[in-house]
Amino acid sequence: xxLSGIQIYKMLPRTNCxxxxxxxxxxxxMKLAAKQVxxxxxxxxxxxxxxELAESSAPPIRLVTLSANGNSVKAGNEVVMFRHEKTFYxxxxxxxxxxxxLSPEAIKAAIAPAExxxxxxxxxxxxxxxxxxxxxxGDPATFAAAVKATRGATKRPLVLISxxxxxxxxxxxxxDGEAPLICSANSDNWEAMADLAKSHKAALTVSxxxxxxxxxxTGKISAKGVEDLVLDPAFRQLNSxxxxxxxxxxxxxxxxxxxxxxxxxxxxxxxxxxxxxxxQAAQAxxxxxxxxxxDEFLPEMVYPLLVLRQNIYTDPQxxxxxxxxxxxxxxxTADSPLLVTTNFSITYFSVANEVEGAGLPAWLLVTEAExxxxxxxxxxxxxxxxxxxxxxxxxxVAEKINKKQxxxxxxxxxxxxxxxxxxxxxxxxxxxxxxxxxxxxxxxAL
Amino acid sequence: MPIEIPKDKWPGSVREITLGATAADxxxxxxxxxxxxxxxxxxxxxxxQMPHKPVIALEIxxxxxxxxxxxxxxxxxxxAKDPAAWAKAAEATGVELLxxxxxxTDADGNPNTPENAVAVVKSVLAATGLPLLVFGTxxxxxxxxxLVAVAEATQGERLVLGICEDKNYRTIVAAAMANGHLVxxxxxxxxxxxxxxxxxxxxxxxxxxxxxxxxxxGALGYGIEYGFSVMERLRMAALQGDSMTQQPMLVTPGFEAxxxxxxxxxxxxxxxxxxxxxRAIHWETMTATALIESGADIVVLRHPESVKRIRVAxxxxxxxxxxx
Numbered sequence: 012x013x014l015s016g017i018q019i020y021k022m023l024p025r026t027n028c029x030x031x032x033x034x035x036x037x038x039x040x041m042k043l044a045a046k047q048v049x050x051x052x053x054x055x056x057x058x059x060x061x062x063e064l065a066e067s068s069a070p071p072i073r074l075v076t077l078s079a080n081g082n083s084v085k086a087g088n089e090v091v092m093f094r095h096e097k098t099f100y101x102x103x104x105x106x107x108x109x110x111x112x113l114s115p116e117a118i119k120a121a122i123a124p125a126e127x128x129x130x131x132x133x134x135x136x137x138x139x140x141x142x143x144x145x146x147x148x149g150d151p152a153t154f155a156a157a158v159k160a161t162r163g164a165t166k167r168p169l170v171l172i173s174x175x176x177x178x179x180x181x182x183x184x185x186x187d188g189e190a191p192l193i194c195s196a197n198s199d200n201w202e203a204m205a206d207l208a209k210s211h212k213a214a215l216t217v218s219x220x221x222x223x224x225x226x227x228x229t230g231k232i233s234a235k236g237v238e239d240l241v242l243d244p245a246f247r248q249l250n251s252x253x254x255x256x257x258x259x260x261x262x263x264x265x266x267x268x269x270x271x272x273x274x275x276x277x278x279x280x281x282x283x284x285x286x287x288x289x290x291q292a293a294q295a296x297x298x299x300x301x302x303x304x305x306d307e308f309l310p311e312m313v314y315p316l317l318v319l320r321q322n323i324y325t326d327p328q329x330x331x332x333x334x335x336x337x338x339x340x341x342x343x344t345a346d347s348p349l350l351v352t353t354n355f356s357i358t359y360f361s362v363a364n365e366v367e368g369a370g371l372p373a374w375l376l377v378t379e380a381e382x383x384x385x386x387x388x389x390x391x392x393x394x395x396x397x398x399x400x401x402x403x404x405x406x407x408v409a410e411k412i413n414k415k416q417x418x419x420x421x422x423x424x425x426x427x428x429x430x431x432x433x434x435x436x437x438x439x440x441x442x443x444x445x446x447x448x449x450x451x452x453x454x455x456a457l
Numbered sequence: 458m459p460i461e462i463p464k465d466k467w468p469g470s471v472r473e474i475t476l477g478a479t480a481a482d483x484x485x486x487x488x489x490x491x492x493x494x495x496x497x498x499x500x501x502x503x504x505x506q507m508p509h510k511p512v513i514a515l516e517i518x519x520x521x522x523x524x525x526x527x528x529x530x531x532x533x534x535x536x537a538k539d540p541a542a543w544a545k546a547a548e549a550t551g552v553e554l555l556x557x558x559x560x561x562t563d564a565d566g567n568p569n570t571p572e573n574a575v576a577v578v579k580s581v582l583a584a585t586g587l588p589l590l591v592f593g594t595x596x597x598x599x600x601x602x603x604l605v606a607v608a609e610a611t612q613g614e615r616l617v618l619g620i621c622e623d624k625n626y627r628t629i630v631a632a633a634m635a636n637g638h639l640v641x642x643x644x645x646x647x648x649x650x651x652x653x654x655x656x657x658x659x660x661x662x663x664x665x666x667x668x669x670x671x672x673x674x675g676a677l678g679y680g681i682e683y684g685f686s687v688m689e690r691l692r693m694a695a696l697q698g699d700s701m702t703q704q705p706m707l708v709t710p711g712f713e714a715x716x717x718x719x720x721x722x723x724x725x726x727x728x729x730x731x732x733x734x735x736r737a738i739h740w741e742t743m744t745a746t747a748l749i750e751s752g753a754d755i756v757v758l759r760h761p762e763s764v765k766r767i768r769v770a771x772x773x774x775x776x777x778x779x780x781x
Contacts, residue, residue: 029701093693095686132678204559205561221780223459249770251778253750261463268460286766289739293746297685311731315677315719315739319747322682357680362716447716 014067016044022060022373023053042066071263075169075214075301077104077141077238079189080441084140084168086241086274086301092260098326103300106138106170107308108280110147115160116263122164125308130317133331133356139318141165143194143304144182145172151181158185165436170194170276170304171213176203183211192216193212194276194300195243196232198224205232214239220246220256226270240273241301247281247296257297274301285312296320331356332382337406338363343372345413348457350442350449351399352420353388354379354383361446369450372413378402385420396429403434418442418457419426464504469698471495471754473508473527474666474705476639477556477588483613483637487586490553492754493705499752501656502777510775511749513764514554514590514757515547516711519577521563526721528734529759540577541584548585550761551768556590556709558580559603569594571606578607582614588643590617590707590757597625608632617641617669617707623654630661640708644663645672646683648690655701669755670704676713677744684708685751692752706752710744711759742766749774 020040030453031052033039042048043064050056050064074087084104091097107125109118125139136265144161154173162185171182172194172297191211195218196204201284208215213236219225222244229240243253256275262268277300279291288305288314295303296319305313325331335354340363352362354377366373378398382390388394399417402408409415415437419427430439443452471493478484484596494508520716521530521538530537536546540557547555558603559574578591591607593600605628606619619641620631626642633640642658647774651672658668672691694702714720720740723733730736741763749771 040741065607093686093689094682095690128556130727208657210780222462226460246778246780248776248778250500250502250771250776253774254503254778254780257501258503262460265463271460286742287769290746290766290770293743294750297747297750302773309728309731309735311733311736314730314736315743318678319743321678322678323685323747325682327682327686357675357683366719368716369719384503430654 014064014182016041018065019043021167022064024055024057026055026068028055032194046430068124070272071267072260072274073114073238073240074101075192075241075274076172077190077192079141079168079186079191080166082106082141089260089299090264092264094323095327098328099324100411101301102320103170103296104302105139105313105320106143106302107139108143108145108170108304108306108360109157110171111154111157111160112147113157115156118157118160119164121308122161125313126165126167128308128310128313130310130314132318132321132362133333135321136170137314137321139167139308139313141170143170145208146175146178146182146317149175151176154178155181155185158182162186168192174200176200176207179204179207181245183207186211190214191239192276194218196228198228201232202226202235205235206238208239209235214241216241216243218243218245222255222271223263226268227271236309240441242271242273242275243278244275247278247437249291253279253294260299269319275299276302276304277330278302278304280306282360285309288312289316292316293319299324303356314457320369328417330382333359333377335377335379335402335406337374337408337411338365338377341370341372343374347372347374347412348418348453349374349376349408349412349416349419351376351378353378353381353383353394355380355383355384355388358384361448364379365446365449366453369453371450371453372451374408376402376406376417385422394423396426396433399426399430400433414438416440420444462503465497465501466504467496467696469696469700469703471520471692471695471705472665472703474483476590476641478613478615478637482615484489484590484615485501485582486614488588488633489615490588494531495692495696495752497696499750500774501781505549506777507775509754511754511756511771512553513767513771514549514556514755515552515761516558516709516757516759517547517581519557519559519569520632522560523564524555525759526715526737528716528720528737531567533762544581544584550764551573552758553587553763554590554672554755555581555587556592556757559594559600561594561596561599569599571602574603574774575610578611582611582630586616588615588743592619592641597622601625601628604629604633608636608638611638611695612636615639618641619671621658621665623650623657624652625662626658630658632665633667634661634663639667639669641671642704643673646680647688648687648694651687651691652694652699652701653689655704665704668704669707670708671709674708674710674713674744675715675746677740677747678719679713679717679746681744684746685747688748688751688753699723705754707755707757708748708753709757710748711741711757711763714741714744719731738762746770752760768771
């Protein structure tokens with residue numbers, strides 16, 4: 012539980028020496044409680060207090076980072092149950108699993124398309140985050156060969172899966188200098204797995220089907236000095252996994268329950284049927300997973316999953332904006348019409364999508380409106396005739412088109428008079444209020 | 458010592474609303490559907506029993522749509538030319554509800570008429586025993602004319618009349634009140650606007666057990682995060698006891714998902730988008746999944762394969778697991 016300013020104050024020297032830069036120890040304590048300063052600023056604090064304060068200021072859900080060859084995937088450090096309360100921070104990593112019953116060549120072939128996959132969404136390149144290798148052979152040499160083949164086909168972080176410590180050790184030897192995730196420690200093998208995690212600096216998944224058992228295991232393992240843990244509440248149904256994920260996150264955030272204060276991993280790939288896999292993966296993304304493992308690389312499923320992840324992890328306080336500028340839709344020519352809208356991403360995409368979908372060439376001028384929609388921006392004075400005229404100049408619109416005509420969104424028809432004054436020589440047209448009516452308007456009225 | 462699981466105890470609950478009326482209640486439906494009644498956040502079975510599962514509606518049109526993805530048109534084929542046949546085929550997919558959407562014009566471009574709207578609604582009611590949602594064209598003046606005529610011609614059926622917005626709620630609500638129907642109040646992704654419309658509608662005297670709320674959503678990739686969070690906030694407000702947010706929620710992921718480029722367009726798109734039909738189904742399914750996680754009581758879909766997947770998801774989520 013986070014400590015209050017007063018509780019922190021009691022652990023400070025209470026000499027008001029000002030060495031920290033604050034006038035009193037109490038003032039410093041208040042800043043510490045608000046997480047605005049670091050304890051290191053106080054040169055006189057006791058080691059005992061230091062340890063206690065460090066413990067209380069640790070994030071309720073530990074940040075676990077997997078890394079390899081300069082690539083990394085982070086999970087944890089979340090602070091809310093619902094994105095509207097603040098935001099979700101670390102997007103769950105999407106991993107593709109291969110098994111060691113495939114030959115090294117087959118493994119490379121399975122990985123290649125997922126490794127190369129890169130798809131653009133609102134200007135962001137979305138990719139897979141890494142790969143998982145599972146031992147079904149139970150044979151250390153076979154597993155080592157599979158891990159080696161995987162490492163040869165990708166530079167991204169890996170997850171190694173085997174309940175057998177000897178098999179796992181053989182796999183880990185292939186990954187020197189990396190921070191992979193190994194799966195899984197359970198009540199039978201936890202000591203050996205913890206030793207491996209420690210000696211290879213790997214993160215360790217802990218798997219159990221009850222929260223009590225999970226917490227007991229993480230307690231024992233962290234006592235052995237392995238801190239980077241990942242939880243697998245091993246339910247494979249939507250209802251039980253949703254409840255387990257919710258309970259774990261609540262215990263961590265509300266009760267600061269350290270034993271379950273770790274990110275979670277899910278295995279939608281286990282569901283087999285593509286319909287269930289996609290739904291389970293979507294639920295995992297919406298509800299608290301840190302790592303999501305699928306078994307089949309299907310671009311038509313991976314693309315929407317990555318988009319969903321992007322959407323859910325968008326900071327609600329900072330709507331995604333598009334870059335203001337002059338956008339080309341369907342290869343416009345100098346005779347194509349000019350439309351104008353704001354740089355709120357949804358506004359932009361609704362307009363661009365309608366026009367693009369209808370196959371109509373057009374120029375779309377996106378003005379700087381601080382990421383607000385047309386009506387909101389107009390009400391806030393961020394989408395007015397002055398700004399439109401300025402951006403027409405700034406983006407050299409007049410040089411691109413023959414006919415000096417601009418189409419305003421119907422919601423701001425009221426701007427047309429002013430715009431005629433600010434843009435002499437231009438014909439101001441009022442378009443429809445909704446993007447969906449644009450294609451009809453463009454066909455019939457332009 | 459076993460872990461003590463933090464449980465939320467909410468003072469409020471979602472209203473129960475029954476759609477459709479059987480002969481015993483003055484209608485002609487062979488089944489009715491009840492939604493709502495939740496006393497906890499979605500699927501938190503360890504906190505409260507969930508009295509009703511979310512339900513699925515399939516959307517059909519009064520005529521062959523000219524703005525639908527060709528994938529949908531290919532799927533339905535000639536069936537989509539006859540609303541009654543389409544309704545039967547839709548019922549066969551196992552949905553609990555049908556949503557009939559009226560078009561602005563007929564196939565020749567002439568404006569839709571109340572006579573035509575009534576005839577189509579009656580043919581659909583004759584073809585299926587499922588409760589029906591009748592949605593207007595989205596143009597307030599036209600909907601006032603069409604939906605009033607439909608409401609009068611189907612008295613006692615407990616249809617859901619939509620789209621009931623701030624622009625036209627007075628007419629639609631009056632028609633629902635006079636003829637024993639329900640309304641679907643739609644507002645654009647804003648908690649306060651949803652609440653305000655519920656207040657306006659109930660101020661006219663329509664009982665609260667005849668109002669669904671449609672907070673609107675964006676499709677996956679096109680603003681779903683706004684719909685998702687507005688729904689989570691509305692559901693929390695309802696559970697906290699804010700009476701004017703306690704209506705079951707209806708959303709239209711089918712409509713939203715199928716107007717995206719990812720679903721509509723198969724040519725000249727990035728190869729990374731994968732197979733067109735499979736992608737479109739994923740788009741609809743994942744949009745719907747996110748919305749049932751955030752509290753949807755009714756999801757309106759368009760493709761039977763999505764219906765199948767969301768059915769499995771709802772059944773799995775709604776079953777009480779052993780651990781709870």
